[in-house]
Amino acid sequence: MRITIFGTGYVGLVSGACLADAGHHVVCVDVDENKVARLREGHIPIYEPGLEPIVHHNVEAGRLSFTTDADEAVAHGELQFIAVGTPPDEDGSADLQYVLAVARTIGSRMEDYRVIIDKSTVPVGTADKVAVAVQEELDKRGKKLDFDVVSNPEFLKEGAAVNDFMKPDRIIVGVESDRAKELLREAYYPFNRNHERMIYMDVRSAELTKYAANAMLATKISFMNEIANLAERLGADVEHIRRGIGSDPRIGYHFIYPGCGYGGSCFPKDVKALARAARAIDYEARLLDAVEDVNDAQKHVLFDKLNHHFKGDLKGKTIALWGLAFKPNTDDMREAPSRTVMESIWKAGGQVQAFDPEAMEETQRIYGDQAGLHLCGTKEQALKNADALVICTEWKEFRSPDFELIAKNLSHPVVFDGRNLYEPEMLTRRGLTYYAIGRGLNQ
Numbered sequence: 001m002r003i004t005i006f007g008t009g010y011v012g013l014v015s016g017a018c019l020a021d022a023g024h025h026v027v028c029v030d031v032d033e034n035k036v037a038r039l040r041e042g043h044i045p046i047y048e049p050g051l052e053p054i055v056h057h058n059v060e061a062g063r064l065s066f067t068t069d070a071d072e073a074v075a076h077g078e079l080q081f082i083a084v085g086t087p088p089d090e091d092g093s094a095d096l097q098y099v100l101a102v103a104r105t106i107g108s109r110m111e112d113y114r115v116i117i118d119k120s121t122v123p124v125g126t127a128d129k130v131a132v133a134v135q136e137e138l139d140k141r142g143k144k145l146d147f148d149v150v151s152n153p154e155f156l157k158e159g160a161a162v163n164d165f166m167k168p169d170r171i172i173v174g175v176e177s178d179r180a181k182e183l184l185r186e187a188y189y190p191f192n193r194n195h196e197r198m199i200y201m202d203v204r205s206a207e208l209t210k211y212a213a214n215a216m217l218a219t220k221i222s223f224m225n226e227i228a229n230l231a232e233r234l235g236a237d238v239e240h241i242r243r244g245i246g247s248d249p250r251i252g253y254h255f256i257y258p259g260c261g262y263g264g265s266c267f268p269k270d271v272k273a274l275a276r277a278a279r280a281i282d283y284e285a286r287l288l289d290a291v292e293d294v295n296d297a298q299k300h301v302l303f304d305k306l307n308h309h310f311k312g313d314l315k316g317k318t319i320a321l322w323g324l325a326f327k328p329n330t331d332d333m334r335e336a337p338s339r340t341v342m343e344s345i346w347k348a349g350g351q352v353q354a355f356d357p358e359a360m361e362e363t364q365r366i367y368g369d370q371a372g373l374h375l376c377g378t379k380e381q382a383l384k385n386a387d388a389l390v391i392c393t394e395w396k397e398f399r400s401p402d403f404e405l406i407a408k409n410l411s412h413p414v415v416f417d418g419r420n421l422y423e424p425e426m427l428t429r430r431g432l433t434y435y436a437i438g439r440g441l442n443q
């Protein structure tokens with residue numbers, strides 16, 4: 001099939017590469033000329049395991065190409081995916097200007113039937129707005145053409161996006177026409193062969209399914225962080241509690257890891273956007289507001305422990321920080337808890353010696369020559385002459401470090417672990433003071 005994808009961000013690029021890999025002919029279009037030029041040279045703008053080889057392979061095979069030419073893009077695919085950004089507005093609601101601009105681009109150029117598919121995370125009712133924008137452009141040109149608007153939200157996890165696309169748990173399709181439904185079925189057939197993964201529904205339900213999934217996962221995390229804070233104060237260990245409740249299949253082990261707060265480009269944005277959307281229709285989404293509040297507070301927990309340990313005096317202290325990305329296997333630092341920790345340390349007059357296996361360039365891009373930030377080439381270098389160690393991301397290489405080296409390097413042998421990576425005795429045996437999340441010791 002011939003497929004066009006608007007937007008070469010995370011979702012657009014992964015979807016385009018995977019659909020091409022399944023044998024479709026895919027054109028990815030972006031307004032950013034520089035990005036398109038770099039993609040044509042084979043440069044992948046994001047760090048995502050497994051993505052680069054499929055992009056290169058399918059470009060070479062002639063099934064995947066990149067362009068800024070909207071005429072070419074609209075002429076190419078019977079299926080036109082919209083995978084552009086929906087950044088938060090000032091009040092947290094999703095900004096639809098890029099989505100609607102693509103709708104107008106399609107409406108002002110199409111010469112034949114098109115299925116327009118919202119893949120970006122968009123508020124309920126967006127498909128209707130897309131349809132209006134396309135129709136307005138057709139009317140301007142005096143064209144009478146059929147088109148359908150479909151909602152097909154994406155459930156990719158950063159760091160596992162290729163696998164998530166290739167082997168999805170489900171493919172949600174909000175579609176209200178048989179013609180469009182058949183085309184979507186055909187497009188996804190290669191990913192749906194072994195068992196039925198397509199779930200069809202009306203467009204509005206599909207739009208809300210995406211928000212509901214992310215809000216549910218964020219709720220599990222905030223709930224667990226709240227239990228962790230309680231456990232800490234009650235002298236209990238949240239790691240026992242996690243295993244204890246996870247063993248109930250109705251609760252499950254997934255997404256109940258307490259930590260220093262959730263980050264990334266999705267949960268914070270989507271929880272906010274859904275809560276704002278609720279408010280706009282005079283419904284107070286109390287649970288969603290609480291999920292967001294708990295998370296905002298949780299991002300301060302590590303710093304509060306650090307500050308408390310040093311009795312409010314962090315001036316001139318040097319803190320080693322391991323893990324800058326919002327989670328492992330990505331270089332993404334959007335809403336990362338590490339940022340809250342670093343910014344609080346700087347405000348208190350301290351210095352940070354930071355290391356991350358992938359996010360060093362991104363940190364440099366965000367913070368530039370920020371006073372008090374020293375980027376280190378290895379996790380060991382970050383420890384040199386530091387006073388304490390803070391861990392914000394559970395990268396594999398942090399899981400079994402040389403505790404003796406840590407104890408030897410730190411002037412105050414103390415570790416603040418935002419991801420509960422270690423058994424407390426491992427550290428205390430080596431003379432390290434250990435603060436974790438919700439573990440009822442030393443807190």
Ligand code: UGA
Nearest residue numbers: 154155156157158221255256257259262263264266326327
């Ligand atoms: C999330 C969803 O998991 C995807 O299904 C969805 O498609 C995506 O958002 C999206 O809307 O595009 P992602 O943001 O890549 O994916 O990252 P997650 O793996 O979900 O992690 C989010 C945050 O939650 C991270 O900061 C992570 O550290 C935190 N987390 C996760 C916890 O604190 N505890 C857990 O038990 C799990």
